[in-house]
Amino acid sequence: AAAIPAAVYMLQDQEAHAAEMERTFIAIKPDGVQRGLISEIVSRFERKGYKLVAIKLIVPSKEFAQKHYHDLKERPFFDGLCDFLSSGPVLAMVWEGEGVIKYGRKLIGATDPQKSEPGTIRGDLAVVVGRNIIHGSDGPETAEDEIALWFEPKELVSYTNNAEKWIYG
Ligand code: ADP
Numbered sequence: 327a328a329a330i331p332a333a334v335y336m337l338q339d340q341e342a343h344a345a346e347m348e349r350t351f352i353a354i355k356p357d358g359v360q361r362g363l364i365s366e367i368v369s370r371f372e373r374k375g376y377k378l379v380a381i382k383l384i385v386p387s388k389e390f391a392q393k394h395y396h397d398l399k400e401r402p403f404f405d406g407l408c409d410f411l412s413s414g415p416v417l418a419m420v421w422e423g424e425g426v427i428k429y430g431r432k433l434i435g436a437t438d439p440q441k442s443e444p445g446t447i448r449g450d451l452a453v454v455v456g457r458n459i460i461h462g463s464d465g466p467e468t469a470e471d472e473i474a475l476w477f478e479p480k481e482l483v484s485y486t487n488n489a490e491k492w493i494y495g
Contacts, residue, residue, distance in 0.1 A: 358459035
């Protein structure tokens with residue numbers, strides 16, 4: 327084993343991890359933006375070790391909100407939800423990392439903040455389901471669709487974060 331330079335092991339490790347990298351769509355809703363929670367929320371993803379690959383502040387139209395939440399169009403709260411999402415600036419982001427889709431949902435907490443564990447974003451920072459401050463894709467297909475809905479491919483930035491070797495080994 328001594329004959330194989332350490333750099334080779336590192337390259338193999340990086341390649342093994344690269345295969346598991348995924349991206350998710352995360353948005354701070356108008357309530358989170360207005361309440362001044364952008365830095366608090368961004369820092370939780372950042373400190374965990376995920377990589378920010380796209381970010382922008384936009385006010386979505388109601389039609390756009392309806393597209394984003396199309397899965398919920400039969401629900402009684404759909405119209406109010408779309409009015410709410412389009413009522414002010416939303417911070418749209420794409421975060422990348424190993425397991426970020428599923429673990430991002432863990433960081434966010436349950437849909438209803440009354441049921442979110444303390445320590446989660448909604449558990450610590452929100453009180454009611456209609457004002458739960460953050461959105462995160464709920465699976466790989468949704469993540470892909472939502473990233474494509476909110477961002478142009480050229481807005482996604484590919485780069486090497488030099489901390490990655492300390493995060494992934
Ligand atoms: P999540 O955002 O956790 O993925 P859902 O996809 O079920 O949850 O719902 C989307 C959003 O719709 C929620 O984040 C919340 O803002 C809103 N919502 C869900 N259930 C209700 C409800 N019963 N009343 C009002 N708004 C709701």
